[in-house]
Structures are given as C-alpha cells and as structure tokens.
Amino acid sequence: MKKLFTLSLAVLVSALFAATAFAADTIKVGVQAPTTGQYANEGQGIDNATRLMVEQYNAKGGLLGKKLEVFTCDDEGQAMKAAICAKELVNKGVIMVIGSYTSSAAEAAQKTYYRAGVLQTTDGTSDSLVKNGYWTFFRNSNPNSANAQFTAEYMVNVAKFKRIAIVSDYSSYAQGLADAVTKEIKAVNGNIVYEGKIKAGSQNFTPVLTKVKSLDPDVIYFSGYYADGGLLRAQQKQLGIDAAFIGGDANDNVDFRKLAGGAAEGAMIVNVPTPDMLPYDLAKNFLADYRAKFGKDIPSIWALLNADGLLAFLTAIEKTGTTDTKKLSEWLHSNELNGMSGKLKWDDKGERVGSAFMVYKITADGSYDVAYPKQ
Secondary structure, eight states: OHHHHHHHHHHHHHHHHHHHHHHHHEEEEEEEEOOSSTTHHHHHHHHHHHHHHHHHHHHTTOBTTBEEEEEEEEOTTOHHHHHHHHHHHHHTTOSEEEOOSSHHHHHHHHHHHHHHTOEEEEOOOOGGGGTTOOTTEEEOSOOHHHHHHHHHHIIIIISOOSSEEEEEOSSHHHHHHHHHHHHHHHHTTOOEEEEEEOOTTOSOOHHHHHHHHHTOOSEEEEOSOHHHHHHHHHHHHHTTOOOEEEEOGGGOSHHHHHHHGGGGTTOEEEEOOOGGGOOOHHHHHHHHHHHHHHSSOOSOHHHHHHHHHHHHHHHHHHHHSOOOHHHHHHHHHHOOEEETTEEEOBOTTSOBOSOOOEEEEEOTTSOEEEEESOO
16 A cells, blocks of 8 residues: 555656646747637737737747747637636746736636736736736736827827827717817916817818817827818818818828818828838838738737737846846836837836827828837
C-alpha cells in the first residue's frame, strides 16, 4: 500500500512538473471574441489579427526565449457565454486575453480575469468597463465621452478658435454630444458664442445660420447627422459665412460630401480613423501583412484596436523581461508607447489616456486628409 502511494505520489509530482515545464515553454495568449453569430466578422478579425501578431513575434524567436501560443474562445458577443469563456481561458493558463468585441461580453468576463490575475484588453466603449478599476483591465479604444474632450481640445487649444458656434438637432445623440462638447469647451476656457438647434430633415437651415452669421463665429460645430450636416455646410457657404465647419462622427458618410457639393472642401469631421486612414508606419505595415496573409482587409478599426492592446502587452513583456502580470500591469500604467492607433497610455483604472480620434479635412476631390494629429 505504501509502495502504491509512493508510486502515485511520484506520478503526480512528475505530472505537475511536466505541466509546469510545458507552461514555462510558452506564453499563452487568450482570444475572447464572437467568432460566430452576428458579430462574427469582427470576432474573426480580432482572432486573425492576434494570430498574425503572435506569428510575427514567434518568427523572431518569441519573447523571453519562449514561443507565444494562442487559445480562442467564441463568446458570440453574449455575456453568458463570455463568462464561460473567461473560465475556460483561465483554466488553459493564459496570462492575457484580447477581447471581447462587445462591451457586455468584455464586462461579463472582467471579474474572472481580475481574480485570476489575467490581463485583459478590449475595444468596448461603455463607461462602466472601468468603474471597478481592476488592475488587470486595459481599454484600447476610447469611451464615448472622449469624443467630446478631443473635439474641445482641438477647437480651443490646437486650432485656436476664439468664437465657437454649436449647432445640434433634437435627437438624443446629437444633443448629448453637443452638451458634452459644450461642457468640455468650457472646461478648457473656450468661448461659445452660440448654441442652437436645427430640425433634422427640414432642408432649410437659413434661420439658424442667419443668427449664427450675426455673431461672427470662426467655427461652426455640428453634432447631428450627415444628411443635415451636408446641407448645413452648403447653406453656410451660400450665406457667405466664412467660418470653419467641424462635424461630429455622424457626419462621416459619403453623402455628406454629395449634399454639400463644392462646399464640402475644407469641412472637417471628428471620428476615430478607419484603418486605411491611420498615418503610422506600424499600422500600415501590419495592415499590409494582414491583407497578404488573409487575402482581405481587416474588417474594422475595432479589430486593429484589439491588436494594439496585444501589442502593448507584448511590449511590456519585452521591456520588463517578465511574464508576471502584476509587474506588466504596473509598467503599462506608468509608461507610454507607440501603437498602431497612436500613443498608448492608461490611467490607474485602465482607461486609455489621450485619444484615438482624429480630425479629417475634406479635400477638393472628396477624399480625407488627416488634419490632426499630424505625425
């Protein structure tokens, strides 16, 4: 009996040693993404981007002398399945997780990763994702409120507009964005000379623009949708209002240019960039590699932002020389690095500091030129 016990103990120790040795041979990366279901296109893009970056690192020898290994769990973008994925990936021994695509799925898995000390990065924009301040969590996109902060900073401190007119419509989206931009402009001591609304779809914005003209603004900010934004810009020019025009992200549509006609030239739009608009060599090279490997373009900026989160985690390992997630988190919270979507830096709650937003200026041929930030 004693002999049997001794043998069993030896087998157990051997098995544990083997498991430890195997774990030490690779650095395990988890992907939690909706690779099936209605968001499959996005989820597959996140998975593809992760696997491509891991392949590139492994081709260079991996990290710390170890290869990277990817494990993917399909959460279908649903909270219930996300919670299951989190447990599955933790059990596989991953030290970092890329995803998920939806805020609800990312949030449902968040606590499990925190308890296990597993780093997580996501493109989710819900403000609630940072409410717990988990040291394991890093948002690689920007929350909805960041749009307003970026816009105000650009208008007041970068473009130096002294007299700002803000026009919205009566929709909750447009009014909410206008209110947020107004608040942020005041926070940076900007000067708002007009706040007003148009009736969406009314076609004739002359009454509002006539009032705006009398106040002589040097910029008109419009927080509504492209169908009205294009006409608003055209009628602004018809009335001889020589002010810059900045549209919110809902103006980022080809029909804005069609409706504005020749007046579209010089109009500016604030939005997160589409992947092809990113001016950074890191992004251009990675997107070209993605296209070459998968025979198609990355599906959206969201997949690229998740890849940016992975890039940050891998850079932290390179810089610190460890896979201790606590030390990696501390490094990420105290350092800034160049990502594919711009500077990557996080505050103590895992909120991305700065912004991935850009200002695009419409050119004479209708294409976009990045007006800010210039690289």
